[in-house]
Amino acid sequence: MSGVIMTMKNPSNALERIEVDRDYSEIIDDIDNNADSEYDFYDKNNIRHIYVFIPNRAFIYYHRQKLDGSEAANVTDWNNNYSSGAGLKIYQKSIVSDASGTAISLSTETTLAALNAKIIVPTVSTGNSSSTPLGIDGVFTGTFVEILNHAHITVLVKADQVSATDGLKIEWSTDGITVHDNDSFTIPVNAAKIFTFGPEARYFRVTYTNGGVAQTSFNLQTILKPFYQKPSTHKLSGGLSNEDDVEIIKAVIAGENAESLGTFINVKTNSSGRLLVASDPPEAPPGTDEIIQVEYGSVASSDDLIYTITSGKTLNIRFLSGGGEASVSGSVVELWYDPSGTGTPLTIIDSVFCNGNSDQHTLADKITGDGTKRIIMRRLRLDGGSKILFGRWIGFEE
DSSP states (O other): OEEEEEEEETTTOOEEEEEEEEEHHHHHHHHHHTOOOSSOSSTTTTEEEEEEEETTTEEEEEEOBOTTSOBOSSHHHHHHHHHTTOOOEEEEOSOOBOTTSOBOOOSSOOOHHHHHHHSOOOEEOGGGOBOOOOOTTOEEEOOOEEOTTOSEEEEEEEESSOEEEEEEEEEEESSSSSOOEEEEEOOOTTOOEEEEEOOOSSEEEEEEEEOSSOOSOEEEEEEEESSOOOOOOOOTTSOOOTTSOOOOOOOOOEEEOTTSTTOEEEOOBOTTSOBOOOOOOOOOOTTSEEEEEEEEEEESSEEEEEEEOOBTOEEEEEEEEEEEOOOSSOEEEEEEEESSSSSOSOEEEEEEEESSOEEEEEEEEEEEBOSSOEEEEEEEESSSSOEEEEEEEEEEEO
């Protein structure tokens, strides 16, 4: 755990920052042992106060004062006063708690070493760690641990046999007795897996169920940390598994409206979860004749729009789109090929079902005309009553 130290010196009484991001335990060792270092905390006779800032944990203040109330005359007197066992006065200015959650009182004299022993540091949860191999279908059941003072839980597991399905369980409890929720994973053979969690309830424990082959090697270690750390890491070249530890992120994709710059529209999907994409149809190739057939209006039962393919030319059908008002059963826009020019038989090319929505399909059908062959676009109601329907197909002849 890193910290920041500032000092106040006589006669200016101005704060001076003399150390940043140094390991907290090293700071304690230097002050407790009056160790020589490039940061002279005692600065001969000038330093009057020392402040130690421990991020998110504490603000500790040291005052150069003897327990009898008199101030140490010089650094030697200060050191002698400390080394004689009298110690320095230390005052708590913000919350510090030990591993059990009990507040540490610093209103009376104590030593930094004693304080360091109580401040929460990363700890192995021995009741949720094991290196004892499990037999066939063997079970390891950890111990419920209170985690109110921890921000992060890391679980590492590796076994020489595959676990049972969902064999690794991280169990959460509000009372340390009943399991109210769990996260479960299947652990593959000889693959070390690391999982990270935030505290989801007051208590947690780890359980592990082995598969159908006895283990000869098993390592499970759980570490409780008072600070957050980055989740597990994967190489870009490494494949992902359904059993990997991941953070789930749900987001909305939005795009700027080209017709109203500065406004944004959420991207939508259809009922099957497919992304709806609308694009302007490409222009017909040079030297060809573009064909666009459009119908829009109220339809009570059905309505046909007929196009006869030019004799000797090949019709390339590229798009069919349709839309209609909402109704009980909806409507459909169909595209038919009529080879005889009589309406029978008909061969379906494509269809777009619509019910308060619109859709567009990309096509690649080619038909060579003989003066008789036709394309029929049919707008068809699937229930009673008139509704406005739109239909369009686009292609070109070459």
